[in-house]
Amino acid sequence: MWKKIFTTRVIINTVVLISVVLGVYLPIKITMPLSPEVQNAVHLIENAEPGSTAMISINYAGSSIAETEPIAVALIRLCFLKDVNVIICGFFPEPAQLAEGVISTLGKTYGKKPGEDYLNLGLCYPYDAFILGWGRDYKQQTGSISVGDMVHLDPSEYTDLVTSNPSVESVINSIATTIGEDRYIAAHLLDQHQEELGETVYQLLKEQLETVTRDDWPILQPIDGFGDLLFCADITGTSSYQSWIIWSSDYRDEITYFAGTTAISAPEAYQFLQAEQMISVIPGYRGATEIETYVNNQYQSADLFRKQMEQAGFPKEVIAAYVGGASRGMPSLALVHACILILVLIGNIQYFLNRKKEA
Amino acid sequence: MQRNIPLFLVFILGIIYVLLTFIETSWSEGAVRLASSWAPLLSMWAIVPATYVTLASYGRRLTKRDRNPTTQKAILAGVTYVAFFTMLISGLKSNAEGSLFDWMFRNIQIPVTSTMFSLLTFYIASAAYRAFRVSRAHTSLLMVFAVLVMVTNTGMHTYIPFGQYWNEFSTWFLMTGNVAAKRAILIGVAVGMLATNIRIIFGIERSWMGGGA
């Protein structure tokens, strides 16, 4: 009976599971210095002039979030700590939804102002048009491309209104989450809530919406194209990083580009690094750990980061995910790999013993 | 005759847009932008037949018109329906943070999809035990490099003798040997992509038109 339950497969799975769980609790310390392929990106941010602006497109979803979100967090942290402004966008709906969480959490943690220190362009679809358009005269773009015409209302600026009319808060919040979407859609949302808000408040918000144009975003003012950006980066769970390479090929001399990829796409990405189509590859969990460790050692320790997040009032699970990032999983990662290596070894020993027997 | 209309469209548009890439004027850029802004509107309706076909096949299970109907299948199909309509109705109402739609996305969809993919670790471990054999020179080489990368990716090399050299070699290989191989593959793929694009434009490749084309 035991033989039936403890099949080889079950034993292997159990061992793998135990190794991961052990890694979570064992106090193993694994340090990962910056590898050459990650270094360029980090040094670029480090040596940037305060106030320069970077653009990061976030293109990961649930299936790859574990490796890619830590890259996004570590990079944006470094940018904020070095006073580099960040423009965020997403090429697909699901990532765009996740991107909003990352940038607003870190923005709030570091006391950055939306529109001034960071901006979320939201869903930038179709992405080919977006990349093509940003290269040249993006401010002249019209039509359905969402670049520019964005609206962001900060709920904290409307405290008086909120206290006088509680339903205002939820409406402002829902409009605030359309940040990055067209002005049209925010106006549409506002119209839907006209009755709830009352005429005065409605008019006030409407006016606010209509007067905000893309030129009002301080962060966008000095930027006319890729050449004015410190760098463009894509953090992705798919091969969207190659879309950047393809569609920005006309601006190769102006754009400074790198990609944070999943470990699966990383080996393929190195060739673009060698061909100088990008300056860095940040390969999945390892890359994230390297940047994270570097930022923690050089600029702000994990404890300080945790405290800052606590002060900003984030719940425990959010803090744990952001502060721990990738490095808290490194011991588990090493143990699982060791486990697989041992399994390969045992498999081979068995194979040779059997072959000997057969001979 | 009817099938010639799509083929004709592909041909005309394909040729126009190939030519447009070589013309740099404001109107050619406008035409490129037009294609990009029309593409989502042209494609968005595809979700309707896709959803309809999926739901219809589950509907057959729900109403037990399936080939071998069981109560369990019917209940599970019911789960799909309930999940779909809950998501649909709540999402049409609001997708802002804190809405039911957002909650289900963050607390059901994300955890479950990432768990599904994470399960592959177990299958990889099983495969590593069963299939990774140093029986031939080719497979041995594959294994040597797999081991090298696994050791250096996780920082394990800091615990083994000459670990630093392992790491240096691994980094070097990633940037050179690996680049060469992946590049040769990419060039092969790109030539294939070019050929496919040309075949599509000239109506030689018709698999996109579905069966019997």
Add this chain to the structure above:
Amino acid sequence: MLTTTIAALLTLGAMSLVWKENIVSRFIEHLILGISLGYGVVLTYRQIFLRLFWVPVTTDFAANWILILPTLIGALWLAQPFQKVRWLSLIPLAMVLGAFSGLGLERIMSSYIIEALEGTVKSLYVAGDLQKSFDHVVIWLGVVCILSYFYFRRIHNPALEKAHEYTRIVGIWWLMASFGVSFGFTVMARAALLIYRIQFLTQDWIGELIKIASGGGM
């Protein structure tokens, strides 16, 4: 805590698939199918229909009326489930496919082939930098050997045929080594996801449950 518990139970349920397919894992599969479908429809409606069509057209008709055209043509997709008129649904597909096949040609050529070749045929000797020269030679050699393996079965020229025999072998070996690298990276990718879920279960869920049970507060 309730939210975390629900997410944790679903995670455990999905994990049970490793043991054996069971009623819980099947339930979760069906649940996710429904949710993903709903998610797709809602996002298409909100992000594409509303945002790129409905709202621009209704707020500024004069500037955006042209968008009605692609939307109407796109609606031909609705003919897809009906055998007799299925060909109509090929029209919007043909338009997108045609335009992007054309647009892609030059860009695939320049980004994937020309720039890749530029990276490969960098000067094989870099003055004063032996390491770089060596690297360039290695990359060049690798690409040539593997491409010769991909593209030539047999060469009908005695001298070249001998050379091809060797480059083919080197090409195969080279590919195997790079597949090893890919395998190593794949293990890391999958393991990272598993760790992410296990951390969630052990720390964010069980850890918090223990704290609550021992009176640590919510």
